[in-house]
Amino acid sequence: MFSRNYAAATGQKEERVKVPLALFGGSGNYASALYIAAVRTNSVDKVETELLDLVEAIKRSPTFAQFTRDHSVPAKTRVKAIQEIAGGAKFSEITKNFLVVLAENGRLRNIDSIAKRFGDLTMAYKGEVKAIVTTVIALPPEEEKELKETLQDIIGRGKKVKVEQKIDPSILGGLVVEFGQKVFDMSIKTRARQMERFLREPANLGNL
The missing domain is CATH 3.40.30 (Glutaredoxin)
Structure with missing residues:
Protein backbone atom coordinates (compact mmCIF):
# COMPACT_ATOMS: atom_id res chain seq x y z
CA MET A 1 0.00 0.00 0.00
CA PHE A 2 2.79 2.45 0.89
CA SER A 3 4.60 1.65 -2.39
CA ARG A 4 1.51 2.46 -4.44
CA ASN A 5 0.80 5.64 -2.48
CA TYR A 6 4.37 6.91 -2.78
CA ALA A 7 4.49 6.14 -6.51
CA ALA A 8 1.27 8.08 -6.99
CA ALA A 9 2.58 10.98 -4.91
CA THR A 10 5.68 11.25 -7.11
CA GLY A 11 3.48 11.53 -10.18
CA GLN A 12 5.14 8.60 -11.97
CA LYS A 13 3.45 6.45 -14.57
CA GLU A 14 1.86 3.30 -13.23
CA GLU A 15 4.24 0.90 -14.97
CA ARG A 16 4.95 -2.34 -13.21
CA VAL A 17 8.36 -2.48 -11.52
CA LYS A 18 9.52 -5.75 -10.00
CA VAL A 19 11.44 -5.44 -6.75
CA PRO A 20 14.46 -7.81 -7.02
CA LEU A 21 14.41 -8.78 -3.33
CA ALA A 22 11.56 -9.39 -0.91
CA LEU A 23 12.22 -7.06 2.02
CA PHE A 24 10.15 -7.12 5.19
CA GLY A 25 9.47 -4.72 8.04
CA GLY A 26 9.03 -0.97 7.98
CA SER A 27 12.48 -0.17 6.60
CA GLY A 28 12.09 -2.80 3.90
CA ASN A 29 8.74 -1.39 2.81
CA TYR A 30 10.05 2.16 2.60
CA ALA A 31 13.18 1.05 0.73
CA SER A 32 11.08 -0.94 -1.75
CA ALA A 33 8.80 2.04 -2.38
CA LEU A 34 11.77 4.31 -3.02
CA TYR A 35 13.34 1.71 -5.30
CA ILE A 36 10.21 1.52 -7.46
CA ALA A 37 10.11 5.31 -7.82
CA ALA A 38 13.85 5.46 -8.59
CA VAL A 39 13.62 2.78 -11.29
CA ARG A 40 10.72 4.56 -12.95
CA THR A 41 12.77 7.76 -13.16
CA ASN A 42 16.03 5.99 -14.06
CA SER A 43 17.72 7.49 -11.01
CA VAL A 44 18.69 4.48 -8.90
CA ASP A 45 22.39 5.39 -8.65
CA LYS A 46 21.70 9.04 -7.87
CA VAL A 47 19.15 8.25 -5.18
CA GLU A 48 21.50 5.73 -3.55
CA THR A 49 24.31 8.30 -3.49
CA GLU A 50 22.04 10.94 -1.97
CA LEU A 51 20.82 8.58 0.74
CA LEU A 52 24.38 7.65 1.67
CA ASP A 53 25.40 11.31 1.73
CA LEU A 54 22.55 12.06 4.12
CA VAL A 55 23.44 9.13 6.39
CA GLU A 56 27.05 10.33 6.55
CA ALA A 57 25.90 13.87 7.35
CA ILE A 58 23.81 12.53 10.22
CA LYS A 59 26.78 10.56 11.56
CA ARG A 60 29.01 13.63 11.44
CA SER A 61 26.53 15.94 13.20
CA PRO A 62 25.27 15.05 16.70
CA THR A 63 22.72 17.87 16.42
CA PHE A 64 21.35 16.53 13.13
CA ALA A 65 21.29 13.01 14.54
CA GLN A 66 19.33 14.17 17.58
CA PHE A 67 16.88 16.01 15.33
CA THR A 68 16.11 12.83 13.36
CA ARG A 69 15.43 10.90 16.57
CA ASP A 70 13.47 13.52 18.53
CA HIS A 71 9.76 12.58 18.56
CA SER A 72 8.84 15.86 20.23
CA VAL A 73 9.65 17.88 17.09
CA PRO A 74 6.36 18.75 15.31
CA ALA A 75 5.85 17.16 11.89
CA LYS A 76 5.66 20.56 10.18
CA THR A 77 9.02 21.53 11.65
CA ARG A 78 10.58 18.23 10.56
CA VAL A 79 9.23 18.63 7.03
CA LYS A 80 10.41 22.23 6.68
CA ALA A 81 13.88 21.38 7.97
CA ILE A 82 14.31 18.35 5.71
CA GLN A 83 13.12 20.33 2.69
CA GLU A 84 15.74 22.98 3.38
CA ILE A 85 18.44 20.36 3.89
CA ALA A 86 17.52 18.45 0.73
CA GLY A 87 17.27 21.68 -1.25
CA GLY A 88 20.65 22.90 -0.03
CA ALA A 89 22.22 19.55 -0.96
CA LYS A 90 20.52 19.74 -4.38
CA PHE A 91 18.93 16.31 -3.93
CA SER A 92 16.71 14.96 -6.70
CA GLU A 93 12.95 15.40 -6.42
CA ILE A 94 12.55 11.65 -5.82
CA THR A 95 14.86 11.72 -2.79
CA LYS A 96 13.50 15.03 -1.53
CA ASN A 97 9.88 13.84 -1.71
CA PHE A 98 10.81 10.59 -0.03
CA LEU A 99 12.53 12.36 2.87
CA VAL A 100 9.45 14.55 3.30
CA VAL A 101 7.33 11.38 3.61
CA LEU A 102 9.74 10.07 6.27
CA ALA A 103 9.59 13.38 8.12
CA GLU A 104 5.80 13.45 8.03
CA ASN A 105 5.59 9.89 9.35
CA GLY A 106 8.29 10.31 12.01
CA ARG A 107 10.58 7.82 10.25
CA LEU A 108 13.72 9.90 9.79
CA ARG A 109 15.24 7.93 12.65
CA ASN A 110 15.16 4.86 10.38
CA ILE A 111 17.05 6.46 7.49
CA ASP A 112 20.21 4.41 8.13
CA SER A 113 18.44 1.03 7.94
CA ILE A 114 16.33 2.21 4.98
CA ALA A 115 19.49 3.24 3.13
CA LYS A 116 21.05 -0.17 3.79
CA ARG A 117 17.93 -1.98 2.52
CA PHE A 118 17.88 0.29 -0.53
CA GLY A 119 21.54 -0.61 -1.09
CA ASP A 120 20.60 -4.30 -1.06
CA LEU A 121 18.02 -3.61 -3.77
CA THR A 122 20.41 -1.60 -5.94
CA MET A 123 23.02 -4.35 -5.74
CA ALA A 124 20.47 -6.91 -6.88
CA TYR A 125 19.37 -4.47 -9.60
CA LYS A 126 22.96 -4.25 -10.88
CA GLY A 127 23.56 -7.99 -10.54
Missing part, protein backbone atom coordinates in the same frame (compact mmCIF):
# COMPACT_ATOMS: atom_id res chain seq x y z
CA GLU A 128 26.08 -7.53 -7.74
CA VAL A 129 26.73 -9.86 -4.80
CA LYS A 130 28.29 -8.45 -1.63
CA ALA A 131 31.06 -10.35 0.13
CA ILE A 132 31.89 -9.04 3.61
CA VAL A 133 35.46 -9.97 4.52
CA THR A 134 36.49 -9.57 8.17
CA THR A 135 40.20 -9.55 9.03
CA VAL A 136 42.50 -8.31 11.80
CA ILE A 137 44.14 -5.82 9.42
CA ALA A 138 43.14 -4.66 5.94
CA LEU A 139 43.95 -7.12 3.17
CA PRO A 140 46.74 -6.01 0.83
CA PRO A 141 45.38 -5.10 -2.64
CA GLU A 142 46.84 -8.24 -4.23
CA GLU A 143 45.23 -10.58 -1.66
CA GLU A 144 41.90 -8.77 -1.97
CA LYS A 145 42.09 -9.17 -5.75
CA GLU A 146 42.80 -12.90 -5.46
CA LEU A 147 39.92 -13.39 -3.00
CA LYS A 148 37.57 -11.43 -5.25
CA GLU A 149 38.56 -13.55 -8.25
CA THR A 150 37.97 -16.75 -6.26
CA LEU A 151 34.51 -15.61 -5.18
CA GLN A 152 33.76 -14.52 -8.75
CA ASP A 153 34.59 -18.04 -9.95
CA ILE A 154 32.15 -19.45 -7.38
CA ILE A 155 29.15 -17.37 -8.52
CA GLY A 156 30.06 -17.59 -12.21
CA ARG A 157 29.16 -15.13 -14.93
CA GLY A 158 26.16 -12.86 -14.89
CA LYS A 159 26.86 -11.42 -11.43
CA LYS A 160 29.62 -9.24 -10.06
CA VAL A 161 31.29 -9.61 -6.66
CA LYS A 162 31.61 -6.48 -4.52
CA VAL A 163 34.00 -6.90 -1.58
CA GLU A 164 33.49 -4.97 1.65
CA GLN A 165 36.29 -5.20 4.20
CA LYS A 166 35.76 -5.05 7.96
CA ILE A 167 38.42 -4.93 10.67
CA ASP A 168 37.92 -6.95 13.86
CA PRO A 169 41.04 -7.64 16.00
CA SER A 170 39.04 -10.09 18.16
CA ILE A 171 39.23 -12.82 15.50
CA LEU A 172 43.02 -12.89 16.18
CA GLY A 173 43.93 -13.82 12.61
CA GLY A 174 42.70 -15.51 9.44
CA LEU A 175 39.49 -14.23 7.94
CA VAL A 176 35.70 -14.56 7.94
CA VAL A 177 33.84 -14.29 4.65
CA GLU A 178 30.09 -13.63 4.56
CA PHE A 179 29.00 -14.41 1.03
CA GLY A 180 25.34 -14.49 0.08
CA GLN A 181 23.65 -16.71 2.66
CA LYS A 182 26.87 -18.48 3.62
CA VAL A 183 29.60 -17.74 6.16
CA PHE A 184 33.11 -19.14 5.79
CA ASP A 185 34.80 -18.76 9.18
CA MET A 186 38.54 -19.31 8.80
CA SER A 187 39.57 -17.20 11.77
CA ILE A 188 42.16 -18.26 14.32
CA LYS A 189 39.65 -17.57 17.08
CA THR A 190 37.18 -20.11 15.69
CA ARG A 191 39.92 -22.69 15.06
CA ALA A 192 41.12 -22.27 18.66
CA ARG A 193 37.58 -22.89 19.96
CA GLN A 194 37.26 -26.00 17.79
CA MET A 195 40.57 -27.29 19.12
CA GLU A 196 39.48 -26.55 22.69
CA ARG A 197 36.25 -28.53 22.22
CA PHE A 198 38.20 -31.40 20.68
CA LEU A 199 40.66 -31.55 23.58
CA ARG A 200 37.84 -31.49 26.15
CA GLU A 201 36.02 -34.44 24.58
CA PRO A 202 36.68 -37.75 26.37
CA ALA A 203 38.99 -40.10 24.48
CA ASN A 204 37.24 -43.04 22.77
CA LEU A 205 39.36 -45.90 24.11
CA GLY A 206 37.12 -48.52 22.54
CA ASN A 207 38.75 -47.96 19.19
CA LEU A 208 42.28 -48.36 20.52
Whole structure:
Protein backbone atom coordinates (compact mmCIF):
# COMPACT_ATOMS: atom_id res chain seq x y z
CA MET A 1 0.00 0.00 0.00
CA PHE A 2 2.79 2.45 0.89
CA SER A 3 4.60 1.65 -2.39
CA ARG A 4 1.51 2.46 -4.44
CA ASN A 5 0.80 5.64 -2.48
CA TYR A 6 4.37 6.91 -2.78
CA ALA A 7 4.49 6.14 -6.51
CA ALA A 8 1.27 8.08 -6.99
CA ALA A 9 2.58 10.98 -4.91
CA THR A 10 5.68 11.25 -7.11
CA GLY A 11 3.48 11.53 -10.18
CA GLN A 12 5.14 8.60 -11.97
CA LYS A 13 3.45 6.45 -14.57
CA GLU A 14 1.86 3.30 -13.23
CA GLU A 15 4.24 0.90 -14.97
CA ARG A 16 4.95 -2.34 -13.21
CA VAL A 17 8.36 -2.48 -11.52
CA LYS A 18 9.52 -5.75 -10.00
CA VAL A 19 11.44 -5.44 -6.75
CA PRO A 20 14.46 -7.81 -7.02
CA LEU A 21 14.41 -8.78 -3.33
CA ALA A 22 11.56 -9.39 -0.91
CA LEU A 23 12.22 -7.06 2.02
CA PHE A 24 10.15 -7.12 5.19
CA GLY A 25 9.47 -4.72 8.04
CA GLY A 26 9.03 -0.97 7.98
CA SER A 27 12.48 -0.17 6.60
CA GLY A 28 12.09 -2.80 3.90
CA ASN A 29 8.74 -1.39 2.81
CA TYR A 30 10.05 2.16 2.60
CA ALA A 31 13.18 1.05 0.73
CA SER A 32 11.08 -0.94 -1.75
CA ALA A 33 8.80 2.04 -2.38
CA LEU A 34 11.77 4.31 -3.02
CA TYR A 35 13.34 1.71 -5.30
CA ILE A 36 10.21 1.52 -7.46
CA ALA A 37 10.11 5.31 -7.82
CA ALA A 38 13.85 5.46 -8.59
CA VAL A 39 13.62 2.78 -11.29
CA ARG A 40 10.72 4.56 -12.95
CA THR A 41 12.77 7.76 -13.16
CA ASN A 42 16.03 5.99 -14.06
CA SER A 43 17.72 7.49 -11.01
CA VAL A 44 18.69 4.48 -8.90
CA ASP A 45 22.39 5.39 -8.65
CA LYS A 46 21.70 9.04 -7.87
CA VAL A 47 19.15 8.25 -5.18
CA GLU A 48 21.50 5.73 -3.55
CA THR A 49 24.31 8.30 -3.49
CA GLU A 50 22.04 10.94 -1.97
CA LEU A 51 20.82 8.58 0.74
CA LEU A 52 24.38 7.65 1.67
CA ASP A 53 25.40 11.31 1.73
CA LEU A 54 22.55 12.06 4.12
CA VAL A 55 23.44 9.13 6.39
CA GLU A 56 27.05 10.33 6.55
CA ALA A 57 25.90 13.87 7.35
CA ILE A 58 23.81 12.53 10.22
CA LYS A 59 26.78 10.56 11.56
CA ARG A 60 29.01 13.63 11.44
CA SER A 61 26.53 15.94 13.20
CA PRO A 62 25.27 15.05 16.70
CA THR A 63 22.72 17.87 16.42
CA PHE A 64 21.35 16.53 13.13
CA ALA A 65 21.29 13.01 14.54
CA GLN A 66 19.33 14.17 17.58
CA PHE A 67 16.88 16.01 15.33
CA THR A 68 16.11 12.83 13.36
CA ARG A 69 15.43 10.90 16.57
CA ASP A 70 13.47 13.52 18.53
CA HIS A 71 9.76 12.58 18.56
CA SER A 72 8.84 15.86 20.23
CA VAL A 73 9.65 17.88 17.09
CA PRO A 74 6.36 18.75 15.31
CA ALA A 75 5.85 17.16 11.89
CA LYS A 76 5.66 20.56 10.18
CA THR A 77 9.02 21.53 11.65
CA ARG A 78 10.58 18.23 10.56
CA VAL A 79 9.23 18.63 7.03
CA LYS A 80 10.41 22.23 6.68
CA ALA A 81 13.88 21.38 7.97
CA ILE A 82 14.31 18.35 5.71
CA GLN A 83 13.12 20.33 2.69
CA GLU A 84 15.74 22.98 3.38
CA ILE A 85 18.44 20.36 3.89
CA ALA A 86 17.52 18.45 0.73
CA GLY A 87 17.27 21.68 -1.25
CA GLY A 88 20.65 22.90 -0.03
CA ALA A 89 22.22 19.55 -0.96
CA LYS A 90 20.52 19.74 -4.38
CA PHE A 91 18.93 16.31 -3.93
CA SER A 92 16.71 14.96 -6.70
CA GLU A 93 12.95 15.40 -6.42
CA ILE A 94 12.55 11.65 -5.82
CA THR A 95 14.86 11.72 -2.79
CA LYS A 96 13.50 15.03 -1.53
CA ASN A 97 9.88 13.84 -1.71
CA PHE A 98 10.81 10.59 -0.03
CA LEU A 99 12.53 12.36 2.87
CA VAL A 100 9.45 14.55 3.30
CA VAL A 101 7.33 11.38 3.61
CA LEU A 102 9.74 10.07 6.27
CA ALA A 103 9.59 13.38 8.12
CA GLU A 104 5.80 13.45 8.03
CA ASN A 105 5.59 9.89 9.35
CA GLY A 106 8.29 10.31 12.01
CA ARG A 107 10.58 7.82 10.25
CA LEU A 108 13.72 9.90 9.79
CA ARG A 109 15.24 7.93 12.65
CA ASN A 110 15.16 4.86 10.38
CA ILE A 111 17.05 6.46 7.49
CA ASP A 112 20.21 4.41 8.13
CA SER A 113 18.44 1.03 7.94
CA ILE A 114 16.33 2.21 4.98
CA ALA A 115 19.49 3.24 3.13
CA LYS A 116 21.05 -0.17 3.79
CA ARG A 117 17.93 -1.98 2.52
CA PHE A 118 17.88 0.29 -0.53
CA GLY A 119 21.54 -0.61 -1.09
CA ASP A 120 20.60 -4.30 -1.06
CA LEU A 121 18.02 -3.61 -3.77
CA THR A 122 20.41 -1.60 -5.94
CA MET A 123 23.02 -4.35 -5.74
CA ALA A 124 20.47 -6.91 -6.88
CA TYR A 125 19.37 -4.47 -9.60
CA LYS A 126 22.96 -4.25 -10.88
CA GLY A 127 23.56 -7.99 -10.54
CA GLU A 128 26.08 -7.53 -7.74
CA VAL A 129 26.73 -9.86 -4.80
CA LYS A 130 28.29 -8.45 -1.63
CA ALA A 131 31.06 -10.35 0.13
CA ILE A 132 31.89 -9.04 3.61
CA VAL A 133 35.46 -9.97 4.52
CA THR A 134 36.49 -9.57 8.17
CA THR A 135 40.20 -9.55 9.03
CA VAL A 136 42.50 -8.31 11.80
CA ILE A 137 44.14 -5.82 9.42
CA ALA A 138 43.14 -4.66 5.94
CA LEU A 139 43.95 -7.12 3.17
CA PRO A 140 46.74 -6.01 0.83
CA PRO A 141 45.38 -5.10 -2.64
CA GLU A 142 46.84 -8.24 -4.23
CA GLU A 143 45.23 -10.58 -1.66
CA GLU A 144 41.90 -8.77 -1.97
CA LYS A 145 42.09 -9.17 -5.75
CA GLU A 146 42.80 -12.90 -5.46
CA LEU A 147 39.92 -13.39 -3.00
CA LYS A 148 37.57 -11.43 -5.25
CA GLU A 149 38.56 -13.55 -8.25
CA THR A 150 37.97 -16.75 -6.26
CA LEU A 151 34.51 -15.61 -5.18
CA GLN A 152 33.76 -14.52 -8.75
CA ASP A 153 34.59 -18.04 -9.95
CA ILE A 154 32.15 -19.45 -7.38
CA ILE A 155 29.15 -17.37 -8.52
CA GLY A 156 30.06 -17.59 -12.21
CA ARG A 157 29.16 -15.13 -14.93
CA GLY A 158 26.16 -12.86 -14.89
CA LYS A 159 26.86 -11.42 -11.43
CA LYS A 160 29.62 -9.24 -10.06
CA VAL A 161 31.29 -9.61 -6.66
CA LYS A 162 31.61 -6.48 -4.52
CA VAL A 163 34.00 -6.90 -1.58
CA GLU A 164 33.49 -4.97 1.65
CA GLN A 165 36.29 -5.20 4.20
CA LYS A 166 35.76 -5.05 7.96
CA ILE A 167 38.42 -4.93 10.67
CA ASP A 168 37.92 -6.95 13.86
CA PRO A 169 41.04 -7.64 16.00
CA SER A 170 39.04 -10.09 18.16
CA ILE A 171 39.23 -12.82 15.50
CA LEU A 172 43.02 -12.89 16.18
CA GLY A 173 43.93 -13.82 12.61
CA GLY A 174 42.70 -15.51 9.44
CA LEU A 175 39.49 -14.23 7.94
CA VAL A 176 35.70 -14.56 7.94
CA VAL A 177 33.84 -14.29 4.65
CA GLU A 178 30.09 -13.63 4.56
CA PHE A 179 29.00 -14.41 1.03
CA GLY A 180 25.34 -14.49 0.08
CA GLN A 181 23.65 -16.71 2.66
CA LYS A 182 26.87 -18.48 3.62
CA VAL A 183 29.60 -17.74 6.16
CA PHE A 184 33.11 -19.14 5.79
CA ASP A 185 34.80 -18.76 9.18
CA MET A 186 38.54 -19.31 8.80
CA SER A 187 39.57 -17.20 11.77
CA ILE A 188 42.16 -18.26 14.32
CA LYS A 189 39.65 -17.57 17.08
CA THR A 190 37.18 -20.11 15.69
CA ARG A 191 39.92 -22.69 15.06
CA ALA A 192 41.12 -22.27 18.66
CA ARG A 193 37.58 -22.89 19.96
CA GLN A 194 37.26 -26.00 17.79
CA MET A 195 40.57 -27.29 19.12
CA GLU A 196 39.48 -26.55 22.69
CA ARG A 197 36.25 -28.53 22.22
CA PHE A 198 38.20 -31.40 20.68
CA LEU A 199 40.66 -31.55 23.58
CA ARG A 200 37.84 -31.49 26.15
CA GLU A 201 36.02 -34.44 24.58
CA PRO A 202 36.68 -37.75 26.37
CA ALA A 203 38.99 -40.10 24.48
CA ASN A 204 37.24 -43.04 22.77
CA LEU A 205 39.36 -45.90 24.11
CA GLY A 206 37.12 -48.52 22.54
CA ASN A 207 38.75 -47.96 19.19
CA LEU A 208 42.28 -48.36 20.52
